[in-house]
Amino acid sequence: MIPLSWYLILAAVLFSIGMFGAISRKNAVAVLISIELMLNAVNINILAFWHYHSQLLGYTEINGLVFAAVVIIAAAAEVAIGLAIILAVYRVRKTVVASDINVLKG
Amino acid sequence: MKILEFLSDPIIGIEKWIVQLLENWGVAPEWQTFILYLIGAAILGTGALLFTLILIWAERKIIGRLQDRLGPNRIGPWGIFQPIADMLKIFIKEHIIPDGVDPIPYHLAPIISVASVLLLWSVVPFSDSVRGSNLNVALLFILGVGGLGELGVILAGWGSNNKFSMLAAFRASAQMISYEVPMAIVLLAIVILSGSMALGDIVKLQTIAYIFFLPLGAFIFFVASIAENGRAPFDLAEAESELVAGFNVEYSGLKFGMFYVADFLRAFTSAVIFSSIFLGGWRGPGAEQIPILGFVYLLIKTVIVWFLGVWIRGSLPRYRVDQMMAITWKFLTPLALALFIVIAFVAKLIENTNQWLQVLIFLVINVALFVVGFAIVRKFEKEKERKVVSTKKRALAQPTNPFTQSETGG
Amino acid sequence: MTPLQIVFILVALVTILSAIFVVSFRNIFHAALWLIVTLMGVAIIFALLEASFFAAVQILVYIGAIAIVLIFAIMLTRNIMSDEEMQINRSWGIVLLLVLIFAVIFISQISSSDVINTILIPLEFQGQESIIAFGEGLLDPAGYALPFELASLLLLGALVGGVYVAMDKKGGEKK
């Protein structure tokens, strides 16, 4: 009942919002949160096309599902590692501001 | 004859009558389903909330008897109107909102807590024909709704502007997430047996109740669900001596009442889910022909499981926080993982054999794993004890001065 | 406008609005709470797409695990950045402009294509059908068995690395 393009527009808007947050927020945790938004937008896109394909084929298309699963697994791993790094940096440097974390700068 | 037919399945009868009525009014078929669902959900939700009144009375009475007290006995025969009086009192009590609360989390927390429990009722099959939703991912949904419960706890802790409630909320949520892991693994083993994640199908397929296939799984699930509900002996989050009264210290009036209701209802709800998954839900002799019997069977099974929980609550002392975490991460989770691996492997090998033989093999596996698991734990405990005893420096209770310490969480 | 479309528009508006709150709120804890609303909205979108499994996974993994872990991490790094401080970079105007251009290009491209305006009709899959297909494909040696095992390795890396990085080193200051 719903056109495919609606899902894609929603995903595009979510992705743009997430990108804005990821680039402009100072707090590193907030940057991670914004990246989560972007990954969610990607998943909406993938599953919308999965529905479209399954509808065309008449049986369950699995490629889309597997891709969405990989995105979720990657998101979980990213959160786990990202937050651990933020916590470790925080313990040493007492900051979570992404632009202040510049020890590795040459 | 008509009366008998109606009595054997009253809910479907009423449903048909409503559909007839709506058709006469000329309502479109989609809206008919919508209205039916709305009515069903409203009745089920309100019914579950009101049912809590009886639960509170029964639980207080049973706990009272277990602890050699009388329990409520003043209002009405056997004190049966006590919860109603309590409800009236709590309804007209003042809502004290402390200074400096974070308003949205503070006011949202009790609502989310109750909603997370009520939502579980939407996937429970009550009889062959009557059920909320035969969602095809019901088991995942049950686990996910548990996550909403954690959210309610965290919101309450954060919103109250109180260090103790914050501390309690974090302890409670750490406890809840930890116990979700063995629970999920056991559900995985169940899905291997049933081949379906829909609760309706799982109940329907249990010609032999799954507790006979997986007694160890049932044990793990039961312990984990007690812990996830935060009831004794795992009621660390409400340890009066350490954390004042848990994450809901700052709540009063009906807002506190909602946490109370959620707590009591959650115990019963997890008993319903346990009996649906392991004890065959509405199944029983004659339940398929006379659906109303299904309700009765489900109720009996649920009350037995629920009573077991109350009994445990009334008799066991509380665990320490480190013991509690060790139980889930160092005992239940490895055990559940081992169970799942063995079940997944063996079930494939004996796929085509007789069902009773399967039951027997599974039983042997379960018992063996249980014995081995306990033996390993016993061995490690003994070694640890020996280490403590053999060191010359005994562990002494050394109270440190709380005022000189910096404020870090516990 | 069918009822389904109205539901979609409502959910989409809530999702987008809460996503805007997520990136614009000063209080990082509140941003995390709005993130949960966004995730819920996305879960409903998945349900509308009839990807039941992923709707449930969204609730279970994102709301039940990722959001909770994020909140734990926020609690661990709090009171370093006070909420009154500017939460976004100085150059946020340029970023906003770029993102807006990006979004406009996206959306104009999407709405100009014909294929993409197909109406999605409800699929006829009943019960466990699509999940069984998914499971079979995931473990099929000719299909996605290798990515499946690699995903396990990725999770292993995340687990070991995360715990290694986050844990207090022995001898370090005990907080």
Added chain:
Amino acid sequence: MLNQWMYIGIFFIIAMFLPAVAIFLARILSPKKPTKIKNSVYECGMETYNPTWIQFKIQYYLYGLVFLIFDVEIVFLFPFAVAYGKLALFAVVEAIIFILILLGGYLYVWRKDALTWQ
């Protein structure tokens, strides 16, 4: 399938609505006499100092981390379990390898004492 989710959606709205209405009614019925002492935060009977929203120990994060990884792992074993009846023994072995890989990480975490409450 959409019907099932619609029921869940309706149930969710009702489940949020019922306690909200009850609390709202109670707010109207109950007296409102706030005083300064009554509204103070309930902590030891003393004025509290320092903001409430303090830091907590890293242990919580470690539990959260292990839980997150396990949750994701288990969730993607569910399709395997559902399709179990149609799979060959080889696929079952694959799934077991999937778990065993993660079990290595679990043992590492155990050895590092990350699972012990300190």
